[in-house]
Amino acid sequence: MQFCNLFVIITLVVVTNCNFLRKALTFIFNELCEKMLSKTQNLIKNNKVLTKIVSFVLVIVLSFVISFVSCGITFGLKVIYNGENIGTVSSGKVFEKAVTYITANTNHFKAVNAIQNASFRLTLTVADNLLNKEQLAEAIAENTDEISSANILYINGKPMAYTDIKNVHELIEESRCRYYIDGAENKSEFIDDVRLEKFFAYANRVDSDVDVENIILNLNVKTISKVSFESPIAFSTKTVKTAAQYIGYSKVTTKGIQGVAAKTELVETVNGKESSREVLKNEVLVEPVTQVVLTGTAVQMATPTEKANAQSAGFIMPLNSYDHISAYWGDGRNHKAIDFAGKRGQAIFAVQGGVVTCAAYRGNYGYLVEIDHGNGLKTRYAHCNALCVKAGQIVTQGQQIATMGNTGRSTGDHLHFEVLKNGTQVNPHPYLFK
Numbered sequence: 001m002q003f004c005n006l007f008v009i010i011t012l013v014v015v016t017n018c019n020f021l022r023k024a025l026t027f028i029f030n031e032l033c034e035k036m037l038s039k040t041q042n043l044i045k046n047n048k049v050l051t052k053i054v055s056f057v058l059v060i061v062l063s064f065v066i067s068f069v070s071c072g073i074t075f076g077l078k079v080i081y082n083g084e085n086i087g088t089v090s091s092g093k094v095f096e097k098a099v100t101y102i103t104a105n106t107n108h109f110k111a112v113n114a115i116q117n118a119s120f121r122l123t124l125t126v127a128d129n130l131l132n133k134e135q136l137a138e139a140i141a142e143n144t145d146e147i148s149s150a151n152i153l154y155i156n157g158k159p160m161a162y163t164d165i166k167n168v169h170e171l172i173e174e175s176r177c178r179y180y181i182d183g184a185e186n187k188s189e190f191i192d193d194v195r196l197e198k199f200f201a202y203a204n205r206v207d208s209d210v211d212v213e214n215i216i217l218n219l220n221v222k223t224i225s226k227v228s229f230e231s232p233i234a235f236s237t238k239t240v241k242t243a244a245q246y247i248g249y250s251k252v253t254t255k256g257i258q259g260v261a262a263k264t265e266l267v268e269t270v271n272g273k274e275s276s277r278e279v280l281k282n283e284v285l286v287e288p289v290t291q292v293v294l295t296g297t298a299v300q301m302a303t304p305t306e307k308a309n310a311q312s313a314g315f316i317m318p319l320n321s322y323d324h325i326s327a328y329w330g331d332g333r334n335h336k337a338i339d340f341a342g343k344r345g346q347a348i349f350a351v352q353g354g355v356v357t358c359a360a361y362r363g364n365y366g367y368l369v370e371i372d373h374g375n376g377l378k379t380r381y382a383h384c385n386a387l388c389v390k391a392g393q394i395v396t397q398g399q400q401i402a403t404m405g406n407t408g409r410s411t412g413d414h415l416h417f418e419v420l421k422n423g424t425q426v427n428p429h430p431y432l433f434k
């Protein structure tokens with residue numbers, strides 16, 4: 001009687017793989033063993049050989065049962081569908097549930113007619129290999145021509161696409177991560193509520209892959225990226241003035257060097273477009289080196305004797321008035337004159353009497369008047385608007401010789417005034433200013 005009970009329980013344990021029954025089985029085994037022990041003690045006295053055989057068989061059976069149960073081996077039913085073994089289930093009801101699941105989740109009523117009948121074959125299997133209704137439904141769909149496993153893409157609760165793209169989940173993930181910044185700590189989320197719902201498509205009634213991909217790859221995404229990078233720090237420039245150089249002179253005495261900052265920023269983008277940026281860290285790694293520039297302040301550097309000599313030429317100013325001196329002698333571009341900025345058409349006068357040696361258009365000078373004052377001194381008046389004298393003409397001091405203009409290589413109305421001593425330009429400043 002007890003053997004009979006034991007057999008029923010063992011079978012139940014194997015079929016259902018139930019924990020409670022497994023415990024019950026162990027308990028009954030223990031009970032049984034004790035009783036058998038006392039009975040076998042009697043038997044031992046009568047027949048030692050028989051006892052040994054019974055014990056041996058019992059041990060073999062027990063170890064088989066225990067190893068079967070502990071390995072999770074159980075009975076199952078192979079599902080033969082459309083001529084193929086499509087998996088193993090615990091009972092035929094799983095197939096019925098799978099069919100119901102498909103028909104409840106399809107987009108066409110004819111889908112149910114496309115599902116064929118299945119046959120079952122008893123088998124031993126590992127419990128973990130048994131399919132549930134969802135898994136079996138997938139296998140049925142895979143082996144039914146008119147049905148395919150598919151998904152409905154919902155955006156904000158509205159069904160936007162029906163698709164049988166196999167890697168649709170990965171595609172959605174790819175879309176969500178599509179604005180990640182390389183090398184940054186990124187996280188992102190869809191701005192809309194995006195979800196997939198399982199369904200079974202009948203006769204390929206799904207949207208085209210291209211259309212679905214287009215919808216997925218255009219989903220609105222908010223991405224937050226923590227970006228760390230090194231950024232240059234601009235150097236500042238300090239100017240040091242020197243009277244030992246003319247106005248316009250400029251020389252870098254210490255070269256500026258950019259510094260380096262370590263920055264961490266939180267960048268938020270919406271569909272790849274930056275919507276906000278927050279600086280989390282801005283640390284100076286290398287201080288910048290300030291650039292030092294030496295600039296000249298001198299308008300002239302004549303010795304008292306040179307100044308007295310220049311003044312002795314007795315020049316007057318070539319203009320009644322001017323706005324400002326726009327360039328001095330010897331500036332950074334080796335300017336060999338003084339430029340007076342003024343008004344177009346204002347009169348230009350001879351600084352001293354002499355003979356006009358040039359009154360013509362001369363390339364970069366534009367309209368030019370040159371006067372020879374004798375004693376190796378000449379003056380030039382360039383960029384004129386109009387000329388009032390001719391070459392060879394004798395002019396007196398203060399006589400108008402031209403009008404101010406912007407001819408030749410010039411960027412505004414001004415008089416470019418040169419003094420030549422023995423054929424070489426010299427600084428006009430001491431000749432005009434005390």
Ligand SMILES: [Zn+2]
Pocket residue numbers: 327335337338339415416417
């Ligand atoms: Zn000039």
